[in-house]
Amino acid sequence: MREFELEPGEHVVRQTRKHWFLFVVGLIPYVILALLPALIAPLMRLAPPLAPYALLLDFTAPLLRATLGLWLLLVWTAAWGALTRYYLNAWILTNQRIVEIKQRRYFNREVSSVLLDRVQDVTTDVRGVIPSLLGIGSIKVQSAGAMNEFHMFGIPHPEEMRDLILKYVPEEPPEAGI
Amino acid sequence: MSAQPLQLFDFPITIDPHTVIVTFFLLVVLYWVIYTIVAIYHWLSYSHRSAIIFPAIGVHLIVSFLLVGYAITGLL
Numbered sequence: 627m628r629e630f631e632l633e634p635g636e637h638v639v640r641q642t643r644k645h646w647f648l649f650v651v652g653l654i655p656y657v658i659l660a661l662l663p664a665l666i667a668p669l670m671r672l673a674p675p676l677a678p679y680a681l682l683l684d685f686t687a688p689l690l691r692a693t694l695g696l697w698l699l700l701v702w703t704a705a706w707g708a709l710t711r712y713y714l715n716a717w718i719l720t721n722q723r724i725v726e727i728k729q730r731r732y733f734n735r736e737v738s739s740v741l742l743d744r745v746q747d748v749t750t751d752v753r754g755v756i757p758s759l760l761g762i763g764s765i766k767v768q769s770a771g772a773m774n775e776f777h778m779f780g781i782p783h784p785e786e787m788r789d790l791i792l793k794y795v796p797e798e799p800p801e802a803g804i
Numbered sequence: 805m806s807a808q809p810l811q812l813f814d815f816p817i818t819i820d821p822h823t824v825i826v827t828f829f830l831l832v833v834l835y836w837v838i839y840t841i842v843a844i845y846h847w848l849s850y851s852h853r854s855a856i857i858f859p860a861i862g863v864h865l866i867v868s869f870l871l872v873g874y875a876i877t878g879l880l
Binding site: 641687688689690691692693694695696699700702703706707709710713714727729732733735 | 822832840842873
């Protein structure tokens with residue numbers, strides 16, 4: 627792994643990403659853009675001043691076919707870029723820490739981690755009908771230290787993740803008594 | 805009102821639509837090549853040897869080549 631190296635004795639417990647449903651919802655604008663050429667002519671026919679121009683949008687004509695192909699190539703490339711960014715954003719739980727990898731844009735990558743022995747509280751939050759049905763939620767990890775809050779948004783089955791985190795949080799050593 | 809042929813706009817200069825589309829085609833393909841190289845670099849560098857790297861890249865290339873081929877049929 628290039629972003630972070632596992633320490634001796636450290637192993638990956640779980641790697642997770644945003645729920646697939648959120649990725650699919652994020653694809654809706656690309657679907658609309660892909661369908662736009664097919665929708666323009668019927669929409670123009672609805673507006674009488676523009677109706678004659680709808681006849682010009684004949685996608686069997688060679689140049690319009692070329693334009694349509696290029697338009698779909700642009701939309702497809704952008705949608706594939708969305709898949710790339712979706713896949714490269716991840717949270718990794720090891721037996722020693724939680725690592726968050728944020729791929730904001732290409733060549734803009736942020737990797738941060740919080741040690742499990744600094745974790746003080748783990749809170750899950752599932753709100754809404756669809757998130758409840760699909761098990762989509764967020765986790766807030768509070769820790770002692772400079773970065774005292776760590777958020778995971780839109781992850782699948784946050785309760786499972788919370789239980790896993792708490793399982794690997796080391797118990798506090800018993801206070802030394804006299 | 806007499807029927808007249810439809811005229812969109814009266815441009816002062818003549819632009820060859822074929823030249824415009826060919827230029828657009830070259831620009832889009834150049835953009836696609838750069839974008840694809842950058843994205844593949846990120847997949848190979850940061851996806852942690854995931855099993856879906858090569859299927860994802862393969863599907864992108866196949867769909868893109870089909871769309872480029874479709875666009876070329878309109879330029880020939």
